[in-house]
Amino acid sequence: MTSEQDTTLFAPSGETRAAPQAARLSAGHWVLVGVVAIALVLPFVFQGFVVFQLTEVMIYGLAILGLNLLTGFNGQFSVGHGAFYGLGAYVTAIMMQRWGVPYYWTLPAAGAVCFVVGVLFGLPALRLQGLYLALVTFAAAVALPQLLKFGPLENWTGGVQGIVVDQPEAPAFLPISADQWLYYFTLVVLLVMFAGAANLVKSRSGRAIMAIRDHPIAAAAMGINAPLYKTLTFGVSALYTGVAGALGALAAQFVAPDSFSLFLSIYFLVGLILGGMGSLPGCLFGGLFVLYVPNIAQAVSRGLAGAVYGVIMLLVIFVMPSGAAGFTRLAWAYLSRRRSQ
Amino acid sequence: MKRLTRRTILAAAPAALAFGGPILAARPVRAAGHYDPGVTDTEIKIGNCAPYSGPASSYSTIWKCEARYYAMINASGGVNGRKINFISYDDGYTPPKTVEMTRKLVEQDQVFIVANSAGTPTNTAVWRYLNEHKVPQLLVGTGATKWDDPKGHPWTIGFQPNYQSEGRIYAAYILKNKPDGKIGVLYQDDDFGKDYLKGVIDGLGDKADAMIKVKASYETTDPTVDSQIISMKSAGCDVFINTAIAKFAAQATRKSAEIEWKPLHILSGIGNSVAGTLKPAGFENCKDIVSDFWLKDPNDPSWKDDAGFKWWLGFMNKWYPQGDKSDLNNVYGPSAAATVVQVLKQCGDELTRENVMRQAANLRDFTVPMLLPGIKINTSPTDFAPVKQVQMARFNGQRWELFGAVLTGAIG
Numbered sequence: 001m002t003s004e005q006d007t008t009l010f011a012p013s014g015e016t017r018a019a020p021q022a023a024r025l026s027a028g029h030w031v032l033v034g035v036v037a038i039a040l041v042l043p044f045v046f047q048g049f050v051v052f053q054l055t056e057v058m059i060y061g062l063a064i065l066g067l068n069l070l071t072g073f074n075g076q077f078s079v080g081h082g083a084f085y086g087l088g089a090y091v092t093a094i095m096m097q098r099w100g101v102p103y104y105w106t107l108p109a110a111g112a113v114c115f116v117v118g119v120l121f122g123l124p125a126l127r128l129q130g131l132y133l134a135l136v137t138f139a140a141a142v143a144l145p146q147l148l149k150f151g152p153l154e155n156w157t158g159g160v161q162g163i164v165v166d167q168p169e170a171p172a173f174l175p176i177s178a179d180q181w182l183y184y185f186t187l188v189v190l191l192v193m194f195a196g197a198a199n200l201v202k203s204r205s206g207r208a209i210m211a212i213r214d215h216p217i218a219a220a221a222m223g224i225n226a227p228l229y230k231t232l233t234f235g236v237s238a239l240y241t242g243v244a245g246a247l248g249a250l251a252a253q254f255v256a257p258d259s260f261s262l263f264l265s266i267y268f269l270v271g272l273i274l275g276g277m278g279s280l281p282g283c284l285f286g287g288l289f290v291l292y293v294p295n296i297a298q299a300v301s302r303g304l305a306g307a308v309y310g311v312i313m314l315l316v317i318f319v320m321p322s323g324a325a326g327f328t329r330l331a332w333a334y335l336s337r338r339r340s341q
Numbered sequence: 342m343k344r345l346t347r348r349t350i351l352a353a354a355p356a357a358l359a360f361g362g363p364i365l366a367a368r369p370v371r372a373a374g375h376y377d378p379g380v381t382d383t384e385i386k387i388g389n390c391a392p393y394s395g396p397a398s399s400y401s402t403i404w405k406c407e408a409r410y411y412a413m414i415n416a417s418g419g420v421n422g423r424k425i426n427f428i429s430y431d432d433g434y435t436p437p438k439t440v441e442m443t444r445k446l447v448e449q450d451q452v453f454i455v456a457n458s459a460g461t462p463t464n465t466a467v468w469r470y471l472n473e474h475k476v477p478q479l480l481v482g483t484g485a486t487k488w489d490d491p492k493g494h495p496w497t498i499g500f501q502p503n504y505q506s507e508g509r510i511y512a513a514y515i516l517k518n519k520p521d522g523k524i525g526v527l528y529q530d531d532d533f534g535k536d537y538l539k540g541v542i543d544g545l546g547d548k549a550d551a552m553i554k555v556k557a558s559y560e561t562t563d564p565t566v567d568s569q570i571i572s573m574k575s576a577g578c579d580v581f582i583n584t585a586i587a588k589f590a591a592q593a594t595r596k597s598a599e600i601e602w603k604p605l606h607i608l609s610g611i612g613n614s615v616a617g618t619l620k621p622a623g624f625e626n627c628k629d630i631v632s633d634f635w636l637k638d639p640n641d642p643s644w645k646d647d648a649g650f651k652w653w654l655g656f657m658n659k660w661y662p663q664g665d666k667s668d669l670n671n672v673y674g675p676s677a678a679a680t681v682v683q684v685l686k687q688c689g690d691e692l693t694r695e696n697v698m699r700q701a702a703n704l705r706d707f708t709v710p711m712l713l714p715g716i717k718i719n720t721s722p723t724d725f726a727p728v729k730q731v732q733m734a735r736f737n738g739q740r741w742e743l744f745g746a747v748l749t750g751a752i753g
Contacts, residue, residue: 056437056441146560151530251437253440253466254437254466258435259436294431298393
């Protein structure tokens with residue numbers, strides 16, 4: 001893949017185009033407030049199962065956000081983020097069930113472990129670009145389920161049996177169910193991590209990360225330490241996906257090698273592309289897609305669920321070639337043009 | 342097959358009398374009118390999760406076949422007048438999806454029970470959820486031994502012979518036919534392989550340490566199991582218990598022929614498929630291998646005139662013509678579904694989840710058309726392993742030939 005293709009594929013996100021920024025920002029803030037307000041009410045509108053599904057959407061959204069930092073903002077490919085997700089999930093499961101650590105302490109631990117592994121993984125990634133890097137990460141996704149079954153590790157991982165994880169109960173003073181509690185817990189983690197990502201992207205480091213994506217040579221010529229930023233981005237990306245995995249273990253209350261198959265990594269990639277490369281809110285759309293579209297597909301036809309899934313995916317790509325985020329941006333621009341006329 | 346119990350009659354009579362009136366109020370308080378979610382006067386909702394996509398999707402024909410079986414039951418009037426609404430979702434053999442889909446079944450679709458969901462990791466993922474919510478996890482579609490746990494998980498019950506009881510049967514066979522044998526066991530290094538090994542050790546009792554010379558495991562990622570076979574030969578083993586899955590079972594068989602090691606070869610139920618193991622191993626290398634079966638193999642011509650087989654053939658032709666009639670999975674499907682129907686029949690009009698578990702633990706000498714003759718399904722409040730019996734078979738160079746009596750794997 002040439003660098004020219006790279007730049008067209010990772011078209012810069014709306015935030016970096018300056019013109020009507022002031023007006024859009026305030027509107028964007030209102031939208032954010034509205035979305036959070038709706039998110040706060042949702043668990044009381046729907047029954048437990050839907051709340052659980054929405055929690056999973058947020059978790060997948062967070063995992064896709066991690067992938068987005070790497071692929072969408074830094075231009076490094078990964079077809080193996082399911083491995084980091086699984087790693088985070090296992091850190092939480094092992095800490096909670098084997099060592100009796102409270103669930104909320106396991107999230108930073110999962111993030112830290114994944115950050116370290118991510119950085120280590122980022123080192124060889126320095127020498128590999130595009131499709132070659134994709135292959136290496138692919139190998140990680142293939143290897144993880146087998147490593148989890150590996151004999152010497154079995155005392156920790158539980159082998160194929162996996163580990164059953166206790167569901168976090170709501171604190172006694174809150175009159176809400178465990179499902180609702182996990183939803184709010186996930187929402188808070190999600191907001192904090194999204195805010196972190198938004199700040200990172202807007203910062204000096206964020207510009208460096210994107211400059212490496214847009215033109216590595218120019219970035220290096222401007223004095224950006226490309227190897228450092230690339231490895232750190234890999235680490236941060238793994239951290240985000242790992243925390244999502246930790247939350248995923250709490251939501252599913254079970255981890256097993258079969259939970260983290262290769263398909264998971266592919267689904268993250270699908271969610272990323274359909275949500276919008278280089279867009280933060282787009283990740284949540286990706287989460288929605290990952291969770292709900294297989295269900296819709298099998299509701300249409302179980303025998304042809306895979307084909308229906310493919311058709312939906314094609315439609316989404318045709319209608320929204322730059323992902324949900326790009327589509328929203330275009331629609332917004334169209335509407336404001338209409339209004340100004 | 343339908344058994345009229347005292348309860349059914351007691352429940353049915355007043356219901357019939359009250360027909361057209363306020364049915365619920367007219368029934369005696371104790372016997373009838375006890376419905377849990379998922380049941381009405383005309384319908385029973387059964388939920389299920391199965392791998393219609395993903396790595397285990399080759400098994401999915403089981404649940405397609407089950408759906409057709411329930412359709413057949415509905416066409417002939419349903420269960421005690423209630424139609425079965427079988428809701429089966431795809432979980433792609435991934436535990437998180439099983440959690441999501443099972444919760445959907447229980448909370449949104451409000452199914453009465455979850456029946457014959459597929460897979461060990463997937464069922465483990467919802468094991469606690471279903472037990473906490475007191476929803477029957479009926480006749481799970483996996484051979485792990487842990488489902489037989491009436492005390493710890495009173496809402497979960499197994500179905501097919503579990504690996505441990507198979508292991509015990511091999512041990513009993515060896516004690517009878519080669520009491521001074523030197524045994525080599527090949528097993529997969531995971532829960533299912535260890536289940537087999539434990540069954541063999543338990544079955545041999547005090548003699549286990551003396552008789553088992555080699556315990557060799559393999560990983561599914563290993564390229565071959567050659568070294569394991571060689572180590573068994575050099576240790577002087579003359580009995581080979583081969584509990585590997587098809588690919589490795591075939592390799593082991595080939596290798597032992599190659600190095601001219603001719604032990605008493607016992608091949609486990611997991612790897613005894615003619616197409617999957619024996620053909621790739623070469624029929625000439627497989628003569629006199631023994632194995633165990635519990636369902637009638639549709640490829641075995643000796644069933645040609647058997648009433649049960651004829652029934653199955655009729656069912657397949659009329660209700661599932663697109664199904665592969667040489668696939669043992671299509672025998673398994675209707676056998677499991679028929680057992681679910683039997684449990685519901687026994688419940689009569691007291692269709693509570695509690696009663697379902699009571700009746701599931703109260704199957705007495707029940708049989709379905711494609712079970713081998715003599716094999717009966719029995720359960721009790723302390724025995725949650727419905728099928729425990731198998732029959733041994735010997736490969737005659739062309740096909741499996743059943744021999745001997747039906748054997749039971751339970752200890753004692």
